[in-house]
Amino acid sequence: MDEFLSACRALVGSNYLLRDQVDVLPYETEWRQRVRGKALAVILPATTAEVAAIVVLCGRFGVAIVPQGGNTGLVLGSIPDQSGSAIILSLKRMHAIRAIDSVNNTMIVEAGCLLEHVQQAAAAAGRLYPLALASQGNCTIGGNLATNAGGTAVLRYGNARELCLGLEVVNADGSIWHGLKALRKDNTGYDLRDLFIGAEGTLGIITAAVLKLYPQARSSSTVLLALATPSDALAMLNLARSTLGATLSGFELIADFCLTLVEKHFPSLHTPFAQRHPYYVLLEISDHQAQPQAGHAIEALLELALAQGLIADAVLASSIAQARNLWALRENISLAQGTEGKNIKHDISLPISEIPAFIEYMATCLEQHYPGCRTVCFGHMGDGNLHYNISAPEHVDKQDWLTQQAAINRLVHDQVDRMHGSISAEHGLGSLKREEIKRYKSDTELALMRAIKMALDPQNLMNPGKVL
Numbered sequence: 215m216d217e218f219l220s221a222c223r224a225l226v227g228s229n230y231l232l233r234d235q236v237d238v239l240p241y242e243t244e245w246r247q248r249v250r251g252k253a254l255a256v257i258l259p260a261t262t263a264e265v266a267a268i269v270v271l272c273g274r275f276g277v278a279i280v281p282q283g284g285n286t287g288l289v290l291g292s293i294p295d296q297s298g299s300a301i302i303l304s305l306k307r308m309h310a311i312r313a314i315d316s317v318n319n320t321m322i323v324e325a326g327c328l329l330e331h332v333q334q335a336a337a338a339a340g341r342l343y344p345l346a347l348a349s350q351g352n353c354t355i356g357g358n359l360a361t362n363a364g365g366t367a368v369l370r371y372g373n374a375r376e377l378c379l380g381l382e383v384v385n386a387d388g389s390i391w392h393g394l395k396a397l398r399k400d401n402t403g404y405d406l407r408d409l410f411i412g413a414e415g416t417l418g419i420i421t422a423a424v425l426k427l428y429p430q431a432r433s434s435s436t437v438l439l440a441l442a443t444p445s446d447a448l449a450m451l452n453l454a455r456s457t458l459g460a461t462l463s464g465f466e467l468i469a470d471f472c473l474t475l476v477e478k479h480f481p482s483l484h485t486p487f488a489q490r491h492p493y494y495v496l497l498e499i500s501d502h503q504a505q506p507q508a509g510h511a512i513e514a515l516l517e518l519a520l521a522q523g524l525i526a527d528a529v530l531a532s533s534i535a536q537a538r539n540l541w542a543l544r545e546n547i548s549l550a551q552g553t554e555g556k557n558i559k560h561d562i563s564l565p566i567s568e569i570p571a572f573i574e575y576m577a578t579c580l581e582q583h584y585p586g587c588r589t590v591c592f593g594h595m596g597d598g599n600l601h602y603n604i605s606a607p608e609h610v611d612k613q614d615w616l617t618q619q620a621a622i623n624r625l626v627h628d629q630v631d632r633m634h635g636s637i638s639a640e641h642g643l644g645s646l647k648r649e650e651i652k653r654y655k656s657d658t659e660l661a662l663m664r665a666i667k668m669a670l671d672p673q674n675l676m677n678p679g680k681v682l
């Protein structure tokens with residue numbers, strides 16, 4: 215391996231090939247600090263040509279590659295296994311905004327660009343890049359595309375796949391696919407772009423992308439609704455869709471227990487209601503009309519919802535600061551539940567119409583099997599996506615609780631499957647769900663996926679052990 219490492223060092227410069235324990239630790243450790251992999255080295259190329267040259271060397275020496283962006287992925291996709299034989303290829307240094315075309319409404323960015331910087335560059339050009347995740351200050355566009363990230367604006371703008379028009383990719387043999395076309399229509403055969411998006415680095419390394427831009431909204435309104443049941447939330451979603459149309463940009467369901475945890479661990483944040491309610495919905499509209507129209511639209515919606523008995527109460531943000539505070543309640547749920555202790559997480563999607571039945575069925579089922587267990591149920595209801603996490607009953611040791619993980623996954627995922635849902639809505643499979651997915655995908659689907667992998671990466675050097 216010395217020859218391989220020397221050749222890589224000569225390519226990127228010795229400052230950008232890391233082997234010291236202290237230097238590699240943050241790259242080898244996943245976001246939640248549950249697992250640490252072991253890398254042969256961390257290599258940080260600065261250009262697409264350098265990425266390609268490293269991939270050629272990896273092919274020659276039979277070294278596996280784990281592409282890494284911000285390392286915020288939640289399914290153990292961005293860290294290597296324990297063997298110490300794979301390199302981590304960090305795209306961090308490739309963070310240029312190559313071009314913005316505000317007439318075509320597109321921008322070309324390098325894969326290592328932080329999502330937040332992409333949003334800021336688009337805003338500086340008077341445009342909106344709508345992908346929005348709580349990890350946006352740390353995750354990269356390359357990682358967003360490799361995981362087909364979702365987030366809070368999918369309802370209106372779609373997920374990362376729908377926000378991308380073209381890609382530049384270094385293939386497993388080191389060749390470069392120059393696919394940076396900024397076209398909305400291009401029916402010229404198989405869609406290669408869509409193969410690499412969501413592939414979690416198992417087919418090639420994304421080095422740059424053409425992203426879609428939108429006009430910036432001129433106004434937005436945020437309201438927190440208090441509701442009795444998920445069925446009311448579903449009826450509310452339908453009402454909001456039919457009255458607000460395309461201006462509805464966020465619809466997040468939050469069970470009361472989630473906000474109890476947020477208030478416990480973030481004492482500066484408070485649920486703005488005099489009394490507690492079983493469920494809440496954070497609803498947002500964004501519009502190209504001025505603020506008064508947005509405000510009128512939401513007030514009209516609230517009147518209708520009250521008249522139909524769908525909501526018990528509502529708090530409409532009257533300033534940007536208040537809207538941020540309402541969003542902070544939602545965005546800090548993950549951190550609050552992490553501080554509370556270990557829990558068993560699920561990132562599932564269902565036909566939206568099935569969500570109330572799923573929540574009702576699972577509540578009974580889990581209470582039967584694990585009396586007193588506490589469910590942290592929240593998510594992007596407008597996209598049919600729930601983060602359905604199960605915390606230990608209060609008297610149970612948090613560490614012991616994790617021994618129930620496989621059994622609880624089986625209960626939750628089997629029900630998701632019965633309702634024709636997905637066991638990974640937006641986080642991907644990584645190595646965490648690689649085995650689990652085999653239970654839910656058909657032999658035909660798995661065989662097609664393996665055939666694609668074999669065709670594009672016959673040496674199995676691109677992020678081996680992930681997805682398949």
Ligand code: FAD
Pocket residue numbers: 245280281282283284285286287288291292305325346347348349352353354355356357358359360361362363364365366414415416418419420421548640641644677680
């Ligand atoms: P990494 O974690 O570095 O990598 C993720 C995967 O992509 C790995 O398999 C890696 O090998 C591959 N990869 C990375 N870069 C490349 C590349 N250039 N080419 C090929 N493959 C590559 N996700 C959501 O979808 N929605 C959310 O709302 C959301 N909220 C989150 C909130 C928090 C607080 C956190 C910590 C995470 C959240 N995530 C969410 C998960 C995560 O942020 C996303 O998956 C994100 O897209 C990962 O980007 P990254 O740059 O950190 O990628």
